[in-house]
Structure formats: C-alpha cells, structure tokens
Amino acid sequence: xxxxxxxxxxxxxxxxxxxxxxxxxxxxxxxxxxxxxxxxxxxxxxxxxxxxxxxxxxxxxxxxxxxxxxxxxxxxxxxxxxxxxxxxxxxxxxxxxxxxxxxxxxxxxxxxxxxxxxxxxxxxxxxxxxxxxxxxxxxxxx
Amino acid sequence: xxxxxxxxxxxxxxxxxxxxxxxxxxxxxxxxxxxxxxxxxxxxxxxxxxxxxxxxxxxxxxxxxxxxxxxxxxxxxxxxxxxxxxxxxxxxxxxxxxxxxxxxxxxxxxxxxxxxxxxxxxxxxxxxxxxxxxxxxxxxxxxxxxxxxxxxxxxxxxxxxxxxxxxxxxxxxxxxxxxxxxxxxxxxxxxxxxxxxxxxxxxxxxxxxxxxxxxxxxxxxxxxxxxxxxxxxxxxxxxxxxxxxxxxxxxxxxxxxxxxxxxxxxxxxxxxx
Numbered sequence: 001x002x003x004x005x006x007x008x009x010x011x012x013x014x015x016x017x018x019x020x021x022x023x024x025x026x027x028x029x030x031x032x033x034x035x036x037x038x039x040x041x042x043x044x045x046x047x048x049x050x051x052x053x054x055x056x057x058x059x060x061x062x063x064x065x066x067x068x069x070x071x072x073x074x075x076x077x078x079x080x081x082x083x084x085x086x087x088x089x090x091x092x093x094x095x096x097x098x099x100x101x102x103x104x105x106x107x108x109x110x111x112x113x114x115x116x117x118x119x120x121x122x123x124x125x126x127x128x129x130x131x132x133x134x135x136x137x138x139x140x141x142x
Numbered sequence: 143x144x145x146x147x148x149x150x151x152x153x154x155x156x157x158x159x160x161x162x163x164x165x166x167x168x169x170x171x172x173x174x175x176x177x178x179x180x181x182x183x184x185x186x187x188x189x190x191x192x193x194x195x196x197x198x199x200x201x202x203x204x205x206x207x208x209x210x211x212x213x214x215x216x217x218x219x220x221x222x223x224x225x226x227x228x229x230x231x232x233x234x235x236x237x238x239x240x241x242x243x244x245x246x247x248x249x250x251x252x253x254x255x256x257x258x259x260x261x262x263x264x265x266x267x268x269x270x271x272x273x274x275x276x277x278x279x280x281x282x283x284x285x286x287x288x289x290x291x292x293x294x295x296x297x298x299x300x301x302x303x304x305x306x307x308x309x310x311x312x313x314x315x316x317x318x319x320x321x322x323x324x325x326x327x328x329x330x331x332x333x334x335x336x337x338x339x340x341x342x343x344x345x346x347x348x349x350x351x352x353x354x355x356x357x358x359x360x361x362x363x364x365x366x367x368x369x370x371x372x373x374x375x376x377x378x379x380x381x382x383x384x385x386x387x388x389x390x391x392x393x394x395x396x397x398x399x400x401x402x403x404x405x406x407x408x409x410x411x412x413x414x415x
Contacts, residue, residue: 017396017400020392020396021393021396024390024392024393025393028390050303057303059302059303069279069280069284076290084292085266085272085290085292087272087274087288087290087354088285088353088354088355089285089288090276090282090283090284090285090355091279091280091282091283091284091285092284092285093279093280093284096284096286098285098286098287098288099286099287099288099302099304099306100287100288100289100290101287101288101289101290101302101303102289102290102291102292103289103290103291103292103300104292105292105293
C-alpha cells in the first residue's frame, strides 16, 4: 500500500518536472517567436505620443506596403504654424519599415498642438497620406 | 523525497529566472564606453583654432585617433562610434551644441558582413537636429531610423524609445575636444542583415550644408584622411539574447540536478526511478 502511494507520488513529481520543462521550452519558443515577428506586420503606419515627464515623444513607424521602393516626406508642425521638423525618408524597399522618433520639450504653461503629416513622394503636397494631431499640456495644467 | 526536492528546486529556479527576465530593464547597459580606434590617426583637413570652420575639424594626428569605438555586452547589446572635434579659441569657432548651424552634418560609415551603413547627425539649428541610420540597398542609401531632438543638451544621451539608435553631442572647450557619439543596437543591425563580428570600412566625415542624406553638402573633413579603419567585435551581431539564456538556465539546472541525484538517471526527458 505504502509502495503504491510512493509510486503514485513519484509519478506526480515526474509529471510536475515535465510540466516545468515543457513550460520553459514553450517560453523559449515564444521568446524566439517574439524576436522574429514584428508588431508592424499588418499596419502601414503606426504613430503615437509618449507622455514621459518633460520630454514628450512623438513616434511613427512607417511600412512600405507597396511593391516598389518609395520615398516619403514628413512634416511636424507646432500649433499648425511653426515647423518643428521635416525630412525626406529615402528609398524604403517594399515590406521594410522606417522608424521615426521626435523628442520634444513640454511647454511651461498652457498647451501646444503638434501635427504630424506624412506624404508619399519627395514633396509635401495637398493631401497627406497620414495626418494626426496631438495636444501636449504643461505639467501644471494636466 | 529527492524527486520532491528536485521539483521544488526546479520550480523555485524557474520562478526566480522568470522574475529576473521580467524585471530586467530593457535599456540595461545601453551606451558603451569607447576607446581609440586604431587606423584613424589622420584627417583630411586641419583648421586653425580661430577659424570659423574649426567646428568641422576632426581632431586627429600622428598619435591621436580621430575616432573611438566601443560595444557593450549587456542586453540589449549596442555598438558605438565617436568622432572627436577639435578644440577652439572661442565658442564661435569650436563645436558647441548651442551654436550649430543648419546643415552641419557629421557622418560615420561602416560595414558589417558586407552590409553598408551610415549613421549621421544633421543640425537644423543650434541645439536641434536629427540623427538617422541608413543602410545601402540596391546601390542607394535607404533611411531606416530617425531621431530628432528639439532641445539638445551637451553630454546628454538621446535615444529612440525602442533603443535602436542614439547619440550624444558634447561641446568642445578651449582645452578638451568635443565629440559626436553614435550608438546603434546590435539587434537592429542584425535585423538589417549585418552578420559576423568584423566591422570594416569605418570612416567619419564632417560636412557643411548637408541635407540629411549621406554624402550631401560640402566635405569639410574626413577621418582617416584616406582609406578606412576596421574593428573586430567581441561577440557576433547579435550576441545570444540574455532572455533566452535566462530561460534556458533552469533547464540546465534541472538536468544537472537530476543527473547527480542518487538513484535517478536522466537522459533527456527519460527519467527512471
């Protein structure tokens, strides 16, 4: 009777060990999968504002979803008038992603609007392929 | 009894390792120290300390390396290149972050495993500019990552939120050289096709009137003056990710424990009692 319960306990322990090993193997597999895959796979543009202390950050990830190598132009405006940043993104091959980050300074008071526009080609024309505006407030106004 | 202990130890180890994995700061160690890069003891042009173009003067000489390089081994790994900029008599003639002019462009070229890269910083005005990493595809430069900072402070590290690239600009003074340091994620270079541990074709340039793409504007200086430097990394690009090592460690521990336990034989997953 005692040996039967000991054998049963041993089986349970073995099962537990196998479970731990299986969990670790799955974790390693998942970790490798996460490294190999990209969150941008299904999207053409992903943009956002990261509110971090005194240096709010605007970012966008732009994927060339077409079949040919293309250029893009981006424009970042402050309060719709002042150009904060502009630039040319050159020769993005099909399926490749361009990553952009803009580190700003938080206004001391009030709020500012920051507008991001992305154009296909080498010029900012009338119709951006992407446009997004964010409001950044001073810390004391938050 | 021994089985129980083995299971408890394995569980404890797994929990500790998983906690460590979750708690590790992503940017741990990201910003390697740099040391002089052999082969960069010359530059194309020399400007007098009181010359207005002195901010483009890469500080190199017969026994002075104009560039430095470094790598860190923490996770995620990164490599860094630094170019030295000459001292100057006044703030208006030496490199100072607040006095950069639109189009001042500083570039570092290198190749890894046959893949060519260029990382550059282009000022848009004093204390403002953009750092961009390019790689060469089909014979032309392709933008990959860009980081613009609106209010740059000398000596401060700026990086993209996911630590792909970063830079530090440091003012020159009357007695110490200024510098431009570029930091690049090894993992990201790997994603762009870089393989192996030999970094070849390294050189730096300083340009005026640059437009933000490699080689634009007027070449003001180059280091080394001709040819290139090379550098061998301590580890391949990328090193084995630390996260996977951490997860693999409990597996090794369980295997060793079971193998050493009396009355147990462990061959792979087969355990007999």
